């Protein structure tokens with residue numbers, strides 16, 4: 001008998017918690033109509049940023065590629081020429097790809113980058129209909145105008 | 158390691174030994190070794206930069222500092238001799254602090270631009286800084302500013318800021334290659350790397366300096382900014398671009414070859430390679446490679462499918478079966494196995510005995526040849542020789558890495574006597590040199606027999622090269638050398654001739670008189686030049702050419718006749734060579750980087766090549782092609798078990814007879830009349846052969862070919878340097894530019910082989926050294 005009452009009471013307690021939340025504001029949002037404001041340093045898709053003068057920051061060193069724990073990055077370097085000065089110095093990334101399906105958004109690549117070229121932005125809405133479309137190419141990753149991706153083009157790194 | 162070198166080493170070990178203590182461990186080491194070497198014996202790691210164990214210690218960088226008890230200062234272990242009772246600490250605070258300071262000093266001016274440096278990821282400076290550095294620097298001043306990219310020639314690029322002045326590269330040129338290619342200029346922080354006369358670097362071995370530089374100061378222009386070490390897939394293989402057979406690593410990325418590095422093999426190449434090996438692979442990536450089979454339709458070569466061409470060839474084979482007018486040519490770039498299939502396909506399926514891998518090489522019959530190419534000693538033993546006679550061999554041009562090994566032998570005290578028709582890069586290093594006209598070999602041998610032979614003590618070797626071997630007196634010359642050998646049993650005979658896998662082709666039986674594994678051929682066939690000569694005179698049914706270019710090896714008018722009279726010509730190659738352009742069927746095939754198999758080098762060493770990248774789409778290897786054709790004819794080509802057993806030994810035995818019987822014919826030397834000079838054919842490492850032609854970096858190292866004569870002969874003929882001249886032999890003429898140089902013997906004209914623009918083949922089919930020719934104004 002005592003056991004039965006105990007069971008009933010704990011059920012009642014559980015229901016009361018449910019009742020309490022029925023009168024509170026919900027924690028979920030009506031995505032995609034409504035979106036949450038993310039903390040400034042949350043990590044989303046990558047950007048390849050530029051210096052204020054428009055030159056690419058990335059020098060094709062591949063440190064991001066080797067540090068990446070999920071081997072999501074592919075870099076193919078090449079040499080700058082006077083007619084085709086892409087970055088400062090002698091070397092630039094002729095090809096740069098991030099496989100968003102593999103990326104775990106750890107931010108190690110940003111950490112390793114000696115020039116502050118690759119940065120993780122806040123955009124987390126990364127979905128696609130096929131795998132190919134989730135391999136972000138250099139064109140998709142590189143900001144068009146310096147500072148466009150929200151990172152100060154004058155920052156040191 | 159060969160037994161002889163082992164013996165020599167154990168002799169050393171029997172020498173006095175000394176005992177010392179390193180980090181609390183006692184080690185006993187031969188007298189004369191250094192603290193660094195003793196530490197290595199114990200497996201204790203001491204960081205180094207300037208020390209390179211193939212060269213004497215220099216003690217320039219101080220990276221290897223250790224603490225030695227009772228010594229007032231830290232000692233550089235690479236040059237500090239080990240002494241009895243010494244107590245060494247490599248990990249004491251004092252030693253570690255010393256090394257930290259050295260790294261800090263080295264980095265004062267080092268730009269630390271690792272992110273854009275090709276050495277990054279495999280850089281001893283990075284590694285030592287991480288393992289032994291302090292991690293911070295007290296120097297905040299500006300670093301020195303120097304030239305970031307000085308191109309010294311088409312291969313090497315120097316970043317002056319990164320150089321730590323360890324002198325490894327310059328000492329390599331002085332000590333190992335003997336070409337003094339690089340020089341350190343200025344002192345202290347102003348030190349820069351340059352060449353002796355500020356010209357592009359002159360060397361055949363510069364790839365080694367790139368490999369040895371402990372920082373990213375010397376990097377390769379070909380590999381520049383292509384990849385990081387962690388991107389590369391590495392496969393160990395063997396270089397087949399000459400008959401040395403250096404062991405190498407091929408690095409590929411995304412199925413593209415990016416670079417080649419050497420692999421240590423004390424018996425063959427030690428740790429060296431030549432620039433042809435380092436950079437000559439580029440043709441493999443070239444876009445001009447043939448991509449599909451081609452077939453001649455209405456006079457044009459047009460792409461076709463494999464089915465169609467193989468069917469066509471198989472049908473032709475049925476038609477010409479057992480005809481005496483069928484020939485198989487080539488095989489030097491093919492593996493042993495492929496050569497074996499090639500000869501088997503012809504001997505057994507087509508039933509033709511006419512197989513020959515020697516196209517354009519000297520094609521003496523077995524009697525004239527007397528002894529084929531090969532070496533009695535292993536290449537590793539060269540470094541421990543006491544005396545060396547180099548007879549008519551241009552080592553740096555034909556067997557480059559043998560020269561490096563010989564130079565090390567000279568550093569160990571070997572005396573070298575050189576003879577030949579012209580001076581070579583070896584000349585300035587020799588102890589005695591005789592330059593003589595072709596045909597005077599016996600006078601020179603007599604002189605050597607009197608003056609040099611009696612003085613030979615200890616281990617001695619004869620290296621005889623193509624200048625003497627491509628002579629009508631070859632047999633007699635060799636027989637003289639065998640007499641010498643009898644007098645001096647410590648004298649070894651080494652016959653340096655051929656290139657690529659020539660020895661492998663011969664061993665597989667691609668020789669009209671020799672079957673697989675050195676057996677006698679069941680039926681002797683025609684040599685390649687006899688086949689071609691016959692085909693120029695009467696109708697010929699079929700030629701099958703694999704990896705050879707006969708059109709470039711016979712006089713042009715003769716080739717036109719051959720082509721006209723040959724009913725069916727099949728060519729199997731990487732590129733559309735002159736022969737391929739005129740073929741009925743062209744089959745594309747694989748390069749040595751894309752296939753596996755065995756090759757045999759000049760010492761008869763059987764080595765493996767391995768595929769470093771996958772085959773380009775739609776291409777088949779030579780072996781696959783032969784097998785598929787045989788299948789269509791109802792045969793399966795398989796490697797005989799007995800034959801493959803032969804490939805399991807390390808080195809094929811090289812048997813030198815004790816003497817050669819005289820055969821009278823063919824040793825007669827042509828008389829020289831009036832104005833005539835004697836011809837000497839020379840070889841160049843960087844010639845205009847197909848593979849060099851499509852390797853852009855080394856192609857730039859090719860020097861314009863010239864016809865060279867001695868100044869006295871030039872004056873007699875009123876000729877001067879740069880003149881356009883005509884060389885006339887009995888069988889043809891050749892036009893070219895004249896070079897007048899004292900490097901060439903009098904009464905001699907030297908013409909290089911391997912240049913289509915100066916095709917010495919125009920002078921006739923069976924040229925030999927000493928053929929009489931006339932040189933006159935063109």
Ligand code: SF4
Pocket residue numbers: 064067068069070071072073098102103104105106107108109110
């Ligand atoms: S965020 Fe992490 S997982 Fe994603 S690419 Fe960068 S390093 Fe790789």
Ligand code: SF4
Pocket residue numbers: 057058059060061062063064065075093109112113114115116117118272
């Ligand atoms: S993004 Fe940064 S770390 Fe990655 S290759 Fe470019 S410069 Fe190097």
Ligand code: SF4
Pocket residue numbers: 319320321322323324325326327350369370371372374375
């Ligand atoms: S270029 Fe390299 S190998 Fe030569 S001295 Fe400088 S650091 Fe040493």
Ligand code: SF4
Pocket residue numbers: 396397398399400401402403426430431432433434435556557558559
């Ligand atoms: S010496 Fe010969 S085998 Fe060695 S790297 Fe040069 S070409 Fe290749």
Ligand code: FES
Pocket residue numbers: 204205206207208215216217218219220221222233234235236
């Ligand atoms: S390695 Fe000993 S001084 Fe350089």
